[in-house]
Amino acid sequence: MEHKVIARCRSLAGCTEEPGFTTRTFLSPPMHEVHQRLRAWMEQAGMSVRIDSAGNLLAAYPAAQPGAAPLFLGSHLDTVPHAGAFDGILGVVLGLALVEKLAGRRLKFSIEVVGFSEEEGVRFGVPFIGSRAFIGEEVADARVSDAIRAFGLDPASIADAQAADNALGYLEFHIEQGPILERLGLPLGIAESIAGQSRLAVTFQGRQNHAGTTPMSLRRDALAAAAQWICAVEREAGATAGLVATVGRLEVEPGATNVIPGAARATLDVRHADDAVRRVAVERFLRSARQLAQWRGLSVSSEPLLDQPAVAMDAAFVAALEQAVTGSHYPLHRMTSGAGHDAMVVARRMPAALLFLRSPGGISHHPDENVLPEDVAAALTVGMHFLEQMEARLG
Numbered sequence: 124m125e126h127k128v129i130a131r132c133r134s135l136a137g138c139t140e141e142p143g144f145t146t147r148t149f150l151s152p153p154m155h156e157v158h159q160r161l162r163a164w165m166e167q168a169g170m171s172v173r174i175d176s177a178g179n180l181l182a183a184y185p186a187a188q189p190g191a192a193p194l195f196l197g198s199h200l201d202t203v204p205h206a207g208a209f210d211g212i213l214g215v216v217l218g219l220a221l222v223e224k225l226a227g228r229r230l231k232f233s234i235e236v237v238g239f240s241e242e243e244g245v246r247f248g249v250p251f252i253g254s255r256a257f258i259g260e261e262v263a264d265a266r267v268s269d270a271i272r273a274f275g276l277d278p279a280s281i282a283d284a285q286a287a288d289n290a291l292g293y294l295e296f297h298i299e300q301g302p303i304l305e306r307l308g309l310p311l312g313i314a315e316s317i318a319g320q321s322r323l324a325v326t327f328q329g330r331q332n333h334a335g336t337t338p339m340s341l342r343r344d345a346l347a348a349a350a351q352w353i354c355a356v357e358r359e360a361g362a363t364a365g366l367v368a369t370v371g372r373l374e375v376e377p378g379a380t381n382v383i384p385g386a387a388r389a390t391l392d393v394r395h396a397d398d399a400v401r402r403v404a405v406e407r408f409l410r411s412a413r414q415l416a417q418w419r420g421l422s423v424s425s426e427p428l429l430d431q432p433a434v435a436m437d438a439a440f441v442a443a444l445e446q447a448v449t450g451s452h453y454p455l456h457r458m459t460s461g462a463g464h465d466a467m468v469v470a471r472r473m474p475a476a477l478l479f480l481r482s483p484g485g486i487s488h489h490p491d492e493n494v495l496p497e498d499v500a501a502a503l504t505v506g507m508h509f510l511e512q513m514e515a516r517l518g
């Protein structure tokens with residue numbers, strides 16, 4: 124079964140906007156082909172498939188009794204440009220494989236495998252369009268509506284994408300997209316929370332001047348200050364467990380070889396599982412910027428761009444996953460997800476949990492992204508145990 128899962132993911136990677144690469148953004152034409160291929164496999168497994176007005180694919184596997192609450196399994200179907208074959212789609216294909224493993228056996232709950240239309244935010248710079256529609260949040264935006272219409276769906280009925288009120292919850296399978304599980308030699312990890320995120324713009328204002336005539340002692344070089352600050356951020360973040368901080372973008376004015384930089388505008392991205400730790404760290408980074416600026420005779424200003432709290436996964440679902448992992452005789456590892464996932468959005472509406480599969484080489488968002496057959500087998504075994512836990516819970 125694990126080889127079938129991997130082969131399916133690899134074959135779906137061929138549905139792309141760009142020959143030779145896997146690039147599949149929100150409701151772009153190749154998404155039709157992904158839907159068609161998934162639909163064929165899903166119907167063969169006895170599921171009924173629909174595409175909602177947000178472009179999410181939903182495949183229902185009925186319960187023993189009609190009207191039973193659904194458990195959602197899945198992830199997203201869109202990709203970043205030049206993606207690998209597993210980010211997102213693996214969670215959908217694994218959900219289908221679990222239904223296939225049931226081989227017609229009916230449970231006390233129905234299973235709905237969900238493939239969200241949009242998670243990455245590539246096409247419009249707005250992430251989580253699929254899962255936000257799924258939890259009933261407003262995603263209306265003229266461009267999004269146009270894309271929905273162009274795909275042959277009706278943006279006016281987007282409310283039909285909302286999940287049923289009696290949903291049991293959502294379990295997402297996803298590749299880790301980082302090096303931790305591989306470093307620990309573990310196939311699987313249970314995300315207990317998704318890290319909170321701060322994003323800021325920090326601008327150092329110095330004095331633009333002639334690179335040839337201004338002595339070193341009389342300069343107010345904005346870029347030199349920014350460079351010193353970036354190294355301080357790196358050093359300070361490294362001294363706090365679980366904290367990551369990144370300056371990912373730097374704009375220099377005027378940006379000429381023979382001109383001392385007058386302004387340097389940097390972005391700062393700070394993440395931690397504990398919101399208090401994250402906010403204290405941001406304050407510390409800003410204090411460092413002010414101290415450095417003062418010492419160099421510059422000014423510095425900052426502008427908050429995002430303050431997104433950490434999201435805890437559902438305690439009961441995490442406990443059920445833990446039992447499923449230990450019951451399957453795999454080593455248990457709880458972790459924080461440094462990246463955002465659909466589970467983070469869905470958690471606002473229903474119990475949600477997230478199971479990571481090891482990422483070989485820690486590589487993701489890259490054509491070399493991979494997954495090991497034995498880890499897929501582990502996820503299938505744990506997934507089946509999880510379904511048994513849910514069955515037992517419903518008495």
Ligand SMILES: [Zn+2]
Pocket residue numbers: 199210211242297
């Ligand atoms: Zn993903």
